[in-house]
Structures are given as structure tokens and as C-alpha cells.
Amino acid sequence: MQQQKTLIAAAIAAMDKAYAPYSKFHVGAAILAADGKIHSGCNVENAAYPVGNCAEASAISAMVLAGQSKILAIAVAGAGDELCTPCGGCRQRIREFAEPETPILICDTKGLRYTTTLAELLPLSFGPDNLS
Numbered sequence: 662m663q664q665q666k667t668l669i670a671a672a673i674a675a676m677d678k679a680y681a682p683y684s685k686f687h688v689g690a691a692i693l694a695a696d697g698k699i700h701s702g703c704n705v706e707n708a709a710y711p712v713g714n715c716a717e718a719s720a721i722s723a724m725v726l727a728g729q730s731k732i733l734a735i736a737v738a739g740a741g742d743e744l745c746t747p748c749g750g751c752r753q754r755i756r757e758f759a760e761p762e763t764p765i766l767i768c769d770t771k772g773l774r775y776t777t778t779l780a781e782l783l784p785l786s787f788g789p790d791n792l793s
């Protein structure tokens with residue numbers, strides 16, 4: 662579908678904006694929010710390594726800044742032989758704004774490599790419903 666292609670293209674485009682002078686590992690993420698708009702983010706490293714931001718976290722921040730709080734789909738793009746899946750922390754960050762069946766599109770610079778869901782990446786997750 663066209664919307665998926667646009668989402669993937671946005672994640673790949675975000676890779677180019679990454680600030681990754683240490684790892685040289687550029688990651689881009691793009692979220693399709695409930696308003697139909699795409700919110701992108703890239704990884705932002707820091708000389709004090711632990712305070713760097715993942716691309717998914719940056720995209721979530723952009724989405725929240727735009728007044729949105731529902732992820733309908735998210736694409737993550739990174740290079741390399743291995744699939745560039747969200748790290749453990751980002752799986753939980755995504756959970757805050759997404760349902761278990763929310764599609765997660767794993768991409769590289771050429772396009773879509775693998776489609777999964779949040780439930781597959783973070784089974785039996787703890788989320789906002791646990792606190793309501």
C-alpha cells in the first residue's frame with residue numbers, strides 16, 4: 662500500500678539525519694500516527710554514550726510534540742546484515758503508544774525486509790492498561 666511505502670521512505674530518509682559519529686550506525690524511524698501523519702526520528706549519539714537517543718524514541722518525541730499519542734504503524738531502518746529491530750527499551754517505549762498487533766516494519770536502505778508486530782517483539786507486555 663502507498664501509505665506503507667511512504668512510511669518506509671520516511672524511515673530511510675531519517676537515517677541520513679542520524680548523529681552517530683561514534684558507532685557510525687545510522688538508524689531512522691517513522692511513525693504513522695492516528696491523525697494520518699508521519700513523524701520521523703533518527704538516532705542521536707552522545708560522547709557520554711548512555712545518554713544517546715534511539716531513532717524510535719526520537720520519532721515518538723516528534724509524534725507527541727505534534728499532539729498525537731497513538732502509533733498505527735512504525736518503520737525502523739538501519740543498515741547491516743542483521744535485521745535492525747527496535748532495542749528492548751524502544752519496544753517498551755513503542756508499547757506505551759501502540760497495541761500488541763501494531764505492525765513494525767523492519768527496513769534497510771533498500772526497503773522493507775521484515776514485518777512483525779509489537780506482540781511478537783514484546784510478548785506479554787506491560788502497558789498503560791495495567792495501570793487503569
Ligand SMILES: [Zn+2]
Pocket residue numbers: 715716717718747748749750751752
Ligand atoms: Zn532503542
